[in-house]
Amino acid sequence: MRKHIFPFLPTVLILWAGCGDPTENSTSVEPDKIIVAMEPDKDPDAMLADRVALEDYMTQETGRRVEAMIPMSTAVIHEGLRNGSIDIAYLSATAAAKLIENDVVDILLAELIDGEPHYQSYWITLNEAPYQSVAELKGQPIAFSSRSSTSGFLVPVWDLYKQDLIDLETGPEGFFGEGNVYYGVGYVSAAERVLDGSAEAAAVSYYVLDQDKHLSPEQRAKLRMLDSQGPVPSHVVVVRNALNERAKTAVKEALLGMNSDAVELRDRIFGAELTPADAATHLQTTREALEISRSMRF
Secondary structure, X not given: OOOOOOOOOOOOEEEEEOOOXXXXXXXXXXXXXXXXXXXXXXXXXXXXXXXXHHHHHHHHHHOOOEEEEOOOOHHHHHHHHHHOOEEEEEEOHHHXXXXXXXXXXXXXXXXXXXXXOEEEEEEEEEOOOOOOOHHHHOOOOEEEOOOOOHHHHHHHHHHHHHOOOOOOOOHHHHHHOXXXXXXXXXXXXXXXXXXXXXXXXXXXXXXXXXXXXXXXXXXXXXXXXXXXXXXEEOOEEEEEOOOOHHHHHHHHHHHHHHHHHOHHHHXXXXXXXXXXXXXXXXXXXHHHHHHHHHHOOO
16 A cells, blocks of 8 residues: 655646737737736635735746736636637646647646655545455445546546556446446545445545545544555646747746745745646656546446
8 A cells, every 4th residue: 555645735826918919929929918817715815915915026026017816717727728818827737738738838837745746646435444455445336536636536547547456448337336436526525425434435635634625623533545546746837838938937937936035925826836847757647547538438
């Protein structure tokens, strides 16, 4: 059984291009301004303070006018990167990999989790459950966090396939049993299936169990890690391929500068240190997992 524990505090940040016409925002045209869009994950007053601080910091460090805003949905983020209204985004590895496949973006920076650009996915179960590994769950009901989750679905499926517990033809139900595979709408929905006894185990991110982030202390006290899998590539800052090279460099240097000059602000927005990263290396696990899942019967 593999046990790796890394602290992880994900927060989504997106840098929007301020040009009126996306077609003008090419590699040779400077954007009029950079608009930073932050996904809401805390109280409005705290977000307002962080927005102003980020605007001031990025404007000073990039030498460009920077504004911060909050998008309505993640769908807006992905579409904006495609149509040119967004230049820079802070995304999950899976979202980034899909956009890179379509030649929309490249990786600018990756998040470091306890000094590493990756973290672990867990199978969790009740403390009193008799199982010692996921391999002992044949024929038992289980829960994935959601069909779009990297650590709660994509990487666990990749790991089950690598262990020869599931195959492409029958997928997870070939091992766990027909009707025994539940797909939730997030980590909590999967964990609650274990807590109420309707699932023997659930696939989630490590921080669901190891940190006070999604479950109450009472809920976490009833659970333990059954197995782990990874590495799950950390979130990344991606850059739209057509963005002006001078703007790319200015943004990259400013964000890296937060590691020494604005650590508290960086932690509130990103949650951890940022580091340069190569897409081919960083996204290897994600790309393998995507290829397997696209060929598998679910």
